[in-house]
Amino acid sequence: MIVATGTSIHKALGDPHGPVANDATGPSLYLSVKTRIVGISGSLRTGSYNTAALSAAKSVAPADCEVEILTLKGIPVYDPDLESDQPESVRAMVQSLANADGVLIATPEYNYSVPGGLKNAIDWLSRDASKPLDGRPLGIIGASPGMLGSGRAQYHLRQSMVFLNMHVMNKPEVMIASAHEKFDANGNLIHEPTREFLGKFMSAFVEWVGRFPR
Amino acid sequence: MIVATGTSIHKALGDPHGPVANDATGPSLYLSVKTRIVGISGSLRTGSYNTAALSAAKSVAPADCEVEILTLKGIPVYDPDLESDQPESVRAMVQSLANADGVLIATPEYNYSVPGGLKNAIDWLSRDASKPLDGRPLGIIGASPGMLGSGRAQYHLRQSMVFLNMHVMNKPEVMIASAHEKFDANGNLIHEPTREFLGKFMSAFVEWVGRFPR
Amino acid sequence: MIVATGTSIHKALGDPHGPVANDATGPSLYLSVKTRIVGISGSLRTGSYNTAALSAAKSVAPADCEVEILTLKGIPVYDPDLESDQPESVRAMVQSLANADGVLIATPEYNYSVPGGLKNAIDWLSRDASKPLDGRPLGIIGASPGMLGSGRAQYHLRQSMVFLNMHVMNKPEVMIASAHEKFDANGNLIHEPTREFLGKFMSAFVEWVGRFPR
Amino acid sequence: MIVATGTSIHKALGDPHGPVANDATGPSLYLSVKTRIVGISGSLRTGSYNTAALSAAKSVAPADCEVEILTLKGIPVYDPDLESDQPESVRAMVQSLANADGVLIATPEYNYSVPGGLKNAIDWLSRDASKPLDGRPLGIIGASPGMLGSGRAQYHLRQSMVFLNMHVMNKPEVMIASAHEKFDANGNLIHEPTREFLGKFMSAFVEWVGRFPR
Secondary structure: OOEEEOOEEEOOOOOOOOOOOOOOOOOOOEOOOOEEEEEEEOOOOOOOHHHHHHHHHHHOOOOOEEEEEEOOOOOOOOOHHHOOOOOHHHHHHHHHHHOOOEEEEEOOOEOOEOOHHHHHHHHHHHOOOOOOOOOOEEEEEEEOOOOOOOHHHHHHHHHHHHHHOOEEOOOOOEEEOOHHHOEOOOOOEOOHHHHHHHHHHHHHHHHHHHOOOO | OOEEEOOEEEOOOOOOOOOOOOOOOOOOOOOOOOEEEEEEEOOOOOOOHHHHHHHHHHHOOOOOEEEEEEOOOOOOOOOHHHOOOOOHHHHHHHHHHHOOOEEEEEOOOEOOEOOHHHHHHHHHHHOOOOOOOOOOEEEEEEEOOOOOOOHHHHHHHHHHHHHHOOEEOOOOOEEEOOHHHOEOOOOOEOOHHHHHHHHHHHHHHHHHHHOOOO | OOEEEOOEEEOOOOOOOOOOOOOOOOOOOEOOOOEEEEEEEOOOOOOOHHHHHHHHHHHOOOOOEEEEEEOOOOOOOOOHHHOOOOOHHHHHHHHHHHOOOEEEEEOOOEOOEOOHHHHHHHHHHHOOOOOOOOOOEEEEEEEOOOOOOOHHHHHHHHHHHHHHOOEEOOOOOEEEOOHHHOEOOOOOEOOHHHHHHHHHHHHHHHHHHHOOOO | OOEEEOOEEEOOOOOOOOOOOOOOOOOOOOOOOOEEEEEEEOOOOOOOHHHHHHHHHHHOOOOOEEEEEEOOOOOOOOOHHHOOOOOHHHHHHHHHHHOOOEEEEEOOOEOOEOOHHHHHHHHHHHOOOOOOOOOOEEEEEEEOOOOOOOHHHHHHHHHHHHHHOOEEOOOOOEEEOOHHHOEOOOOOEOOHHHHHHHHHHHHHHHHHHHOOOO
């Protein structure tokens, strides 16, 4: 999230003084400023509700926000013995995160907790020397066919983030219960109240991200 | 766990073969009764403290107890799309569990929770049609170089077991903190109080397992 | 839970065949056998959904089961300095628990966890020298106007029970969401599926209690 | 936390008195800026380690920070029926919090969770119309005679704060294990590494508080 004003570049949010108004002789000197969000879907499933929820979140995000959606595809199980040989899939994820202003995770719930595959990706990321998650703001959403909409997984995920020093937004929380009724077979969100709620979530999240400039 | 008393032999539930009936010519005879424990190490690391803790637990287990230690080696990340094609490594684990009276998990703590790889193995097991964990008694131990000895991971693991309907023993809890000081370079437990405590744990666990006959 | 059969006394549950009928010379030698459940409502509110849920659970309990419902009324905040002066309200609760075969807690959710007042009662009980909760089977239910039906409170409560060595039944879990739609103004359960589910819960719970004879 | 820059003075939100406006005769002037922290001890015990830990935290706090320590004394168990009749003890706590820039809770661990009395105070505060906790930054510390130093309680407390929308600092975490060895009989912290660590914690916390201006 970079604000460029003619000859000066500075961080926009959290800056108590803000940009000094330019003389108004030239044309608009403000470039459009994008909040870069990297979304990670915790499910590998084709037609995953959580990947679909990320797509829906992207579609309702504020205009000044771009969302890149990553997959866990190809990330092997973390083995400390092989740590020095970082898989290409992990390296790619680290690179995408390097310029992210905020991270958005959509998590299913497997066995009342975070899916092993998603936790595994986080474990890999936690071992990268660049600490790609450290200090970054995080939004968590989730969808599940059950009644609690992945809530149990989300609270476990929040605990991991204490250690990783991610700043998890408190509210609103998005737990899409009975997900099979809210997305169609093509992964389109067909439940308007959920779409509106996701829109509120994304607006709040972009604001939250603004509190933690890179 | 096969119990034979007097001249009768009660076949353990779920035992596909069962003991062959003895001829009843002799006097009251007791077959040796073994409690079968399957131990799962949550770490893939060569020289893992948790694998070492399982070995130590095995060495101090009551005489009427046998412990088989399994590894997560070779279990790929669970992908619902590939579920019908169960990996051989998962199938082997399911088979070992089929005759287990109790399960013993030794978990490290990664990022304040269960390692992704261990959770992933549990996710695979939960999808097997035979429900190899359902209704089985579970003991949890853990070791970590940190101060809490994997405690945070253990409580998360306990929550998963509510869904999987495993009966987790409450006490004693084994959290081996500062694990690097308690095992030598060859994975031998060199801390006597920990060994004694593990012995108490194993005795209590075998008793706990006895409450949930197959 | 004691079964007295004329000259013999034995534990009833867990025995698949039950006692062999005594010679029938005398009058009926079987005393009625009741599983004694003590229910604790985590809410002090008049018209509490959780007190109502306990009443409903009592009404659908198996015939061989009696449920006494306790309130937290009058239990002051625990102060270690005053511990030696146990309040009468706590003493009464300890006495009710002394003969309980199982304990059933109905918990609301306050601020994503166990209500302070309920946790406080548990803290008091944990300090009684008789350890009235130790080793007892526990069932947890809950009701809340929200979407998760007190789930978050229930998982926190489960963690406390590891320390207190209560054996918490895994399943079924009863989380009565949107409780205001399921009870009428007089605290009557008016939602049939919930009633049926409570009935299944109580049957499972009495069976669970039978695994942990006093 | 009152920030004055240049000749203007920004009154802190929620400050009933605010700074008196200076005459603007001089050049750019900075008023002394104090970060106001309200500390809440989760224990009522005379000689509580947690109250002692708060005192120690106060003594090592940065110079531009003032810490007021509150007690739970006199707060009765929350009863929804009596909610309209807010106890004086709760009202006093609400008033202290009204001007707080940040909140610091020191929690013991009772039965693997937050003490009922502390949770109860939080429940009361959550019902006050002014929402005294909403959006405020929170630091959590804890002390216990056990090995985990109140860690289990702290993670439960963090979950409540998701609902209450408090911004809990991630790190460093202060879990004072074996507290009986680290404080003397008069509540003085006698363990230098803990004092140094508390100093780091307080510096980090004041910085964290600065991210969430009133």
